[in-house]
Amino acid sequence: xxxxxxxxxxxxxxxxxxxxxxxxxxxxxxxxxxxxxxxxxxxxxxxxxxxxxxxxxxxxxxxxxxxxxxxxxxxxxxxxxxxxxxxxxxxxxxxxxxxxxxxxxxxxxxxxxxxxxxxxxxxxxxxxxxxxxxxxxxxxxxxxxxxxxxxxxxxxxxxxxxxxxxxxxxxxxxxxxxxxxxxxxxxxxxxxxxxxxxxxxxxxxxxxxxxxxxxxxxxxxxxxxxxxxxxxxxxxxxxxxxxxxxxxxxxxxxxxxxxxxxxxxxxxxxxxxxxxxxxxxxxxxxxxxxxxxxxxxxxxxxxxxxxxxxxxxxxxxxxxxxxxxxxxxxxxxxxxxxxxxxxxxxxxxx
Numbered sequence: 001x002x003x004x005x006x007x008x009x010x011x012x013x014x015x016x017x018x019x020x021x022x023x024x025x026x027x028x029x030x031x032x033x034x035x036x037x038x039x040x041x042x043x044x045x046x047x048x049x050x051x052x053x054x055x056x057x058x059x060x061x062x063x064x065x066x067x068x069x070x071x072x073x074x075x076x077x078x079x080x081x082x083x084x085x086x087x088x089x090x091x092x093x094x095x096x097x098x099x100x101x102x103x104x105x106x107x108x109x110x111x112x113x114x115x116x117x118x119x120x121x122x123x124x125x126x127x128x129x130x131x132x133x134x135x136x137x138x139x140x141x142x143x144x145x146x147x148x149x150x151x152x153x154x155x156x157x158x159x160x161x162x163x164x165x166x167x168x169x170x171x172x173x174x175x176x177x178x179x180x181x182x183x184x185x186x187x188x189x190x191x192x193x194x195x196x197x198x199x200x201x202x203x204x205x206x207x208x209x210x211x212x213x214x215x216x217x218x219x220x221x222x223x224x225x226x227x228x229x230x231x232x233x234x235x236x237x238x239x240x241x242x243x244x245x246x247x248x249x250x251x252x253x254x255x256x257x258x259x260x261x262x263x264x265x266x267x268x269x270x271x272x273x274x275x276x277x278x279x280x281x282x283x284x285x286x287x288x289x290x291x292x293x294x295x296x297x298x299x300x301x302x303x304x305x306x307x308x309x310x311x312x313x314x315x316x317x318x319x320x321x322x323x324x325x326x327x328x329x330x331x332x333x334x335x336x337x338x339x340x341x342x343x344x345x346x347x348x349x350x
Contacts, residue, residue: 094320158186190223195230219273
């Protein structure tokens with residue numbers, strides 16, 4: 001990482017062209033005065049012819065030397081001056097380091113993969129999508145916004161199981177999320193078992209704050225653990241549950257493969273138990289949300305993101321090495337060469 005410790009000194013570089021112009025004007029004025037003096041000399045004999053020839057020869061020699069000086073000596077002088085100004089600005093090269101101390105929240109995403117999640121009542125970017133695809137899109141954005149939190153994933157249908165243990169590898173979580181398939185855990189909905197498995201995963205790594213984000217589009221009709229019982233255990237352990245009922249109540253369109261007519265759309269009734277979901281959230285001091293479209297679902301996860309913030313202490317520092325010495329030495333070398341040349345080979349003749 002490169003920087004200037006005192007960058008204001010760099011403005012002095014603007015002085016260099018001014019000095020150059022002043023020096024050039026003085027030089028031109030001096031030459032004009034010398035020329036006028038030579039032009040006003042009176043002679044009284046023809047011996048001036050020999051003198052004029054010698055003067056012309058000397059002028060050619062001086063002119064050649066002057067051209068060399070113009071090209072070489074000013075470059076040395078002004079380059080040295082520029083290097084010294086840059087040295088004053090203290091160029092530095094170093095590495096910036098950051099320590100992050102965080103009290104990470106443990107978050108379990110409990111996602112419904114039952115067959116009802118195939119309902120085509122959501123749309124994104126002008127395209128009709130399934131409920132699961134809508135959830136994937138929104139949850140993926142939620143995951144990538146978190147910092148320092150451990151996130152795990154539990155999926156459920158007729159059964160519930162751990163898809164991913166608690167981890168801070170958000171890229172892996174997003175990858176696993178994208179691979180989820182409808183019906184992978186069975187056609188029914190075991191909400192209570194999903195909470196039970198989520199509570200087990202939260203025991204793996206201790207944290208001051210533990211939450212479960214439960215998303216489903218149905219009512220609990222499978223599993224061994226009742227949703228209220230699971231919520232009661234979560235409340236005893238201080239685990240907060242945010243419940244999200246996704247989809248519209250009533251009939252929803254599904255795409256099926258008919259053996260006679262091929263693929264076609266049918267409308268099937270889908271029951272969403274909002275009352276139970278709300279009760280589970282209230283028991284654990286969480287919040288219940290109803291999402292009937294992608295926009296609402298995005299707002300819900302954004303709201304949860306704002307409610308459950310991680311405390312992060314960031315300490316930054318940098319180690320820099322000074323580079324001005326190299327520039328200063330280079331400038332002194334150039335000045336030395338300039339001084340030697342201007343007083344020996346390229347000495348100025350009055």
